[in-house]
Amino acid sequence: MSDPIVALRLALDERFEPDPLREELSLRAILSSERKGKSALPRMAMASVAILTLALICMTALTPGAPVARAATPPVIHSLLTKGRALSTSSDLARVAQAARLSDDAGHLGSRYDAWYLNTRVESEVSVSLEPEMNEVSFDDTGRAIATTTRGAQEERRLFQPGEYALVFPEGLSLPSDPAALAAILERAHPRAADSAAELLVAVADLNREQTPTPAVRAGVLTVLARHPELISLGRVEDRRGRMGLGFAVDSADANTLPTRVAVVIDEKTGALLSFEKMLTRDAGALPVEIPAVLAYETFYPATA
Numbered sequence: 001m002s003d004p005i006v007a008l009r010l011a012l013d014e015r016f017e018p019d020p021l022r023e024e025l026s027l028r029a030i031l032s033s034e035r036k037g038k039s040a041l042p043r044m045a046m047a048s049v050a051i052l053t054l055a056l057i058c059m060t061a062l063t064p065g066a067p068v069a070r071a072a073t074p075p076v077i078h079s080l081l082t083k084g085r086a087l088s089t090s091s092d093l094a095r096v097a098q099a100a101r102l103s104d105d106a107g108h109l110g111s112r113y114d115a116w117y118l119n120t121r122v123e124s125e126v127s128v129s130l131e132p133e134m135n136e137v138s139f140d141d142t143g144r145a146i147a148t149t150t151r152g153a154q155e156e157r158r159l160f161q162p163g164e165y166a167l168v169f170p171e172g173l174s175l176p177s178d179p180a181a182l183a184a185i186l187e188r189a190h191p192r193a194a195d196s197a198a199e200l201l202v203a204v205a206d207l208n209r210e211q212t213p214t215p216a217v218r219a220g221v222l223t224v225l226a227r228h229p230e231l232i233s234l235g236r237v238e239d240r241r242g243r244m245g246l247g248f249a250v251d252s253a254d255a256n257t258l259p260t261r262v263a264v265v266i267d268e269k270t271g272a273l274l275s276f277e278k279m280l281t282r283d284a285g286a287l288p289v290e291i292p293a294v295l296a297y298e299t300f301y302p303a304t305a
Helices: 002-014 020-033 040-062 092-102 178-191 197-210 215-224
Strands: 111-117 133-139 145-151 154-160 232-238 244-252 261-265 273-280 294-302
Touching: 040 261, 092 215, 092 232, 111 197, 111 273, 133 197, 145 244, 178 197, 197 215, 197 244, 197 273, 197 294
Parallel strands: none
Antiparallel strands: 111 133, 111 294, 133 145, 145 154, 232 244, 244 261, 261 273, 273 294
């Protein structure tokens, strides 16, 4: 098999049924999330790179006679994989939303977070770097943005003039706090967030990559989350940085995707997002990883935490 893209598509669908729509949906679901807005172009470009790198991994497993090697991924946080309980029997989100409203910080544009993505950390056919990348975005009084990404000893710093930095949420700190209005804005950036709790959690992570939202907006976001019956409450959990918070998650699996769990950890005193995690739970298809496996994680350092 000479085409690595075809190889990956076949790897992700073990039934080998030629269905272009399902194949495209599978790739999107595993490698990226659909986003609208000015930032969609560079993120889709990253998804294209991801397809190629993961395809190279899958070629190892699909080439006749080649040894099947398993790539190491970061350790799974097992407390994020517990059964949890339905939101209808938990008041956790409502309680944290109230705590967020009473928080006395102002929120700010810009963010700082560590991140690891399987689709961007592949270094060869069978090895994966476990070292996260460190990201920081800051804005000065003139509206200029500085985006810094550090991978090991390598630092990349980019300066954006006012209006050049593509924001998923251009409203900035002027986002409304009303839950219905917030939901509409989140769904504008992620159209599937209207009926997918997993996509809604991705939208919330997008928001926190750009800013530490104001207390009122954090409370509004938590209220939007509370309206999704798919979400489960995991109780108090510890994130990768050893910080305690409340965990919430959703399991996602259908004919188009491998079984995944998307989870977040929320600071119960401020309502700030501490961590976002995406994991394969039951089946890796032909991806050379042990189950359960981390697909991506982001650990945030909000000014409130």
